[in-house]
Amino acid sequence: MTSNQPQNPVSMPGRDRFTSGLGVLAATLGSAVGLGNIWKFPSLTGANGGAAFILVYLISTLLVGLPVMIAEQMIGRRARADAINTLRKLAGRDRRPWWLIGAAGCLAAFLILAFYTEVAGWVFAYIFRALTGAALSTDPDVTSAAFSGLVSDPTQALLWQWIVLILITAIIIMGVSKGIERVTKRLMPILFGLLVLVCIRSLTLDGASEGLTFLFSPDFSKLTGPVILTAMGLAFFKLSIGMGTMITYGSYFRDDQNIPATASRVMLADLLVSMLAGIAIFPAVFAFGFQPDAGPSLLFITIPAVFASMPLGQVFMVLFFVLAAIAATGAMLSLLEVPVAVLNEQFGFSRRKAALITLGLLALVGSTAALSSSTLADFKILGMTPFDLFDYVTSNLLLPLGGLFVCLFVGWAWGWPEVRAALTNDGQLGNARIARAIFGLTKFVSPVLVLIVLLNGLGIIQF
Ligand code: TRP
Numbered sequence: 001m002t003s004n005q006p007q008n009p010v011s012m013p014g015r016d017r018f019t020s021g022l023g024v025l026a027a028t029l030g031s032a033v034g035l036g037n038i039w040k041f042p043s044l045t046g047a048n049g050g051a052a053f054i055l056v057y058l059i060s061t062l063l064v065g066l067p068v069m070i071a072e073q074m075i076g077r078r079a080r081a082d083a084i085n086t087l088r089k090l091a092g093r094d095r096r097p098w099w100l101i102g103a104a105g106c107l108a109a110f111l112i113l114a115f116y117t118e119v120a121g122w123v124f125a126y127i128f129r130a131l132t133g134a135a136l137s138t139d140p141d142v143t144s145a146a147f148s149g150l151v152s153d154p155t156q157a158l159l160w161q162w163i164v165l166i167l168i169t170a171i172i173i174m175g176v177s178k179g180i181e182r183v184t185k186r187l188m189p190i191l192f193g194l195l196v197l198v199c200i201r202s203l204t205l206d207g208a209s210e211g212l213t214f215l216f217s218p219d220f221s222k223l224t225g226p227v228i229l230t231a232m233g234l235a236f237f238k239l240s241i242g243m244g245t246m247i248t249y250g251s252y253f254r255d256d257q258n259i260p261a262t263a264s265r266v267m268l269a270d271l272l273v274s275m276l277a278g279i280a281i282f283p284a285v286f287a288f289g290f291q292p293d294a295g296p297s298l299l300f301i302t303i304p305a306v307f308a309s310m311p312l313g314q315v316f317m318v319l320f321f322v323l324a325a326i327a328a329t330g331a332m333l334s335l336l337e338v339p340v341a342v343l344n345e346q347f348g349f350s351r352r353k354a355a356l357i358t359l360g361l362l363a364l365v366g367s368t369a370a371l372s373s374s375t376l377a378d379f380k381i382l383g384m385t386p387f388d389l390f391d392y393v394t395s396n397l398l399l400p401l402g403g404l405f406v407c408l409f410v411g412w413a414w415g416w417p418e419v420r421a422a423l424t425n426d427g428q429l430g431n432a433r434i435a436r437a438i439f440g441l442t443k444f445v446s447p448v449l450v451l452i453v454l455l456n457g458l459g460i461i462q463f
Helices: 021-032 035-047 051-079 083-091 100-132 140-151 154-174 176-203 209-216 225-238 245-250 259-287 302-309 313-347 351-373 386-414 416-423 432-457
Strands: none
Touching (some): 035 100, 051 245, 051 416, 083 245, 083 386, 100 154, 100 302, 140 154, 140 302, 154 351, 225 386, 225 432, 313 351, 386 416
């Protein structure tokens, strides 16, 4: 090894990797951009007062999200291992069970996929409904009945979820560079193109400005503890952090990848997609006199009615749901990769077997989410259906906790010399200042913020 080669302490011959800087960007952005931008961001913004919510979300993204994303990618690349082994390897002689971060991450990935694949299933179903015109009506009562018809029919709900599960499992089996990288590299540009088209349509409607006002002028009276926790949970969910996704993807990064630069680009591009999704949705919602605060059903009840109200609506509705399906696919690949990498590297299953085992388990756990509006509608845990419970527990609990412990590990157990070496690629990059700032944030700022918001949002401390 010559002196100007990056001196990564662990090299793993035969382990798959992303093949180019662009590939890293496509896969990582593909993970970040997802139903979080198209389904969660608009519906949460709509239900929690618009711009003020976005502002808290932005602050969480900058002070917590970005540093945690960088921290995760950096430790993943250092260890070049799955989420559990990464923590094990790097903790070295430190006896504390840091690997639990990876194990909890696997659990979180499962629970997220359990409800995410169901929503993705609805999105896929809506592409076909848009094509046949079946979901189009200007009357929200009609679109609402159409949506209930889909979710309360156990056969359809399960069928669409399984279609989605089989699709993502097939791509995962193809591998990291030949599956994930190849697919996301093709799909991401299409997603951006479609999104811009739908935005132009929405902005050129009469009365679009009211929606923009809603998106950009804040009303701070809506900001309570739980709302702030929700905004922070969304920041974690959006950036795919707090559960090992970015650790796992980081382990496939190239040695010469500039991690802070990559993560910042992904964060900004992801934000752009969220704002564009807001711009695609809210001006149109207001232009046709609908309410923005429909919550999770915004996408499937309000949006079809909005599209039905506009000229060429059917075409734009097809485009919109295709772009949502693309977004969901890249995100699900990154979620599925976490348990698959663990089964593959910890337990020695082949990639194919690991993917099929995960598929089987997911079909089982996921079906409880799929049946939450039909067979299991009355089955409540803590007052929530399995679907809502998986969503709440992961976003508002597991992800913030995972992020908190990643910060504690990097800031307090791993330490500055390692962080500097990891972020400057062993001195190859002039990143030392940025590395310092990120180290300071992960050591002192992010963990304190996460803890306060978590405790306050759960009602454990009040102020
Ligand atoms: N970020 C994706 C979205 O916005 C979802 C996602 C993918 C995710 N991987 C994750 C969320 C890991 C949390 C953790 O839709």
